[in-house]
Amino acid sequence: MTVVSSHTDPEALTLTFVAEFDASVERVWQLWEDPRQLERWWGPPIWPATFDRHDFVPGGKSRYYMTGPDGERARGWWVTTAIHSPERLEFDDGFADDNGEPTGDLGATHAVVTLEQFDARTRMTIFSTFESADQLQKMMEMGMEEGMREAMGQIDSLLAEKVRA
Amino acid sequence: MVVYETVSDETDRIFHALADATRRDIVMRVVQREQSVSTLAASYAMSFAAVQKHVAVLERAHLVVKERRGREQLVHGNPETMRKATLLLQHYEELWRYRAQRMRDILSRDVSPKKEGEDS
Numbered sequence: 001m002t003v004v005s006s007h008t009d010p011e012a013l014t015l016t017f018v019a020e021f022d023a024s025v026e027r028v029w030q031l032w033e034d035p036r037q038l039e040r041w042w043g044p045p046i047w048p049a050t051f052d053r054h055d056f057v058p059g060g061k062s063r064y065y066m067t068g069p070d071g072e073r074a075r076g077w078w079v080t081t082a083i084h085s086p087e088r089l090e091f092d093d094g095f096a097d098d099n100g101e102p103t104g105d106l107g108a109t110h111a112v113v114t115l116e117q118f119d120a121r122t123r124m125t126i127f128s129t130f131e132s133a134d135q136l137q138k139m140m141e142m143g144m145e146e147g148m149r150e151a152m153g154q155i156d157s158l159l160a161e162k163v164r165a
Numbered sequence: 166m167v168v169y170e171t172v173s174d175e176t177d178r179i180f181h182a183l184a185d186a187t188r189r190d191i192v193m194r195v196v197q198r199e200q201s202v203s204t205l206a207a208s209y210a211m212s213f214a215a216v217q218k219h220v221a222v223l224e225r226a227h228l229v230v231k232e233r234r235g236r237e238q239l240v241h242g243n244p245e246t247m248r249k250a251t252l253l254l255q256h257y258e259e260l261w262r263y264r265a266q267r268m269r270d271i272l273s274r275d276v277s278p279k280k281e282g283e284d285s
Contacts, residue, residue, distance in 0.1 A: 002265050002266060002269045003262055003265055006258050006261070006262075008251070008254035008255060008257075008258055009254075010251045010254055013254070015254055015257055015258055015261065017258060017261045017262075017265075019261075019265040019268075019269075021268065021269055021272055022272065022273075023272045023275070027272065027275070028268070028272070031268055031271065031272075037271060040267065040271055041264050041267035041268050041271060042264070044260050044263065045263060124265075126261060128257070133253060136253045136254070136257060137253055139257070
């Protein structure tokens with residue numbers, strides 16, 4: 001089993017996700033460091049990612065886009081805020097405009113990635129913090145089934161109406 | 166691990182419940198105002214039993230709550246479960262499950278590296 005545990009906290013808007021791999025810490029680190037490997041797993045289903053910049057150093061910037069099923073592109077950015085190779089990585093991730101510059105209006109997701117080795121396996125822990133539910137929603141609209149997207153939108157507006165009533 | 170099983174099962178139930186157009190419609194109706202199962206049944210071209218089944222699926226996902234009042238079974242929405250952040254975080258967790266699976270696939274395609282000093 002790849003996924004060990006997962007915990008969401010809707011109040012704090014955080015996800016703690018733990019997975020294990022039959023590989024060394026150094027090998028799993030490459031999946032983050034090498035943009036050609038990173039783009040093979042970063043994009044959600046049916047939205048493959050392409051990284052056209054990946055400065056994997058503290059303060060370094062990354063630029064990527066994800067290509068949707070109709071050829072549309074959604075751009076994103078990273079700023080790597082801390083790196084302790086090959087055990088710990090922190091970065092902010094957000095939406096970008098057509099030029100790859102942060103749009104800023106929805107805020108960033110802050111992620112802390114830790115890799116720990118025990119025996120011949122690597123345990124990877126992701127701790128993600130969102131600034132707003134709106135940002136999370138926009139992100140989730142990509143790769144989401146059409147029906148689900150509609151249901152979310154409808155539930156959302158109905159709940160908003162109830163609050164106003 | 167227990168945490169994972171619980172979160173995942175709950176996610177599966179919510180997403181399965183909302184994957185059906187009739188069930189989504191039922192949720193929309195009962196969020197607006199509480200309705201009896203018979204009133205709901207009259208709104209769809211399907212049997213009472215079929216509508217009851219849909220309500221049961223929604224109940225298991227905690228999206229609606231059913232209460233017996235006199236002879237009627239009343240259904241209303243459960244805004245707590247439908248809270249946006251909860252649903253979205255669970256979906257975000259699904260994304261990470263997908264990513265971890267992709268990572269595992271990439272790692273499993275690695276040619277097993279030769280150990281130092283090993284011949285051929």
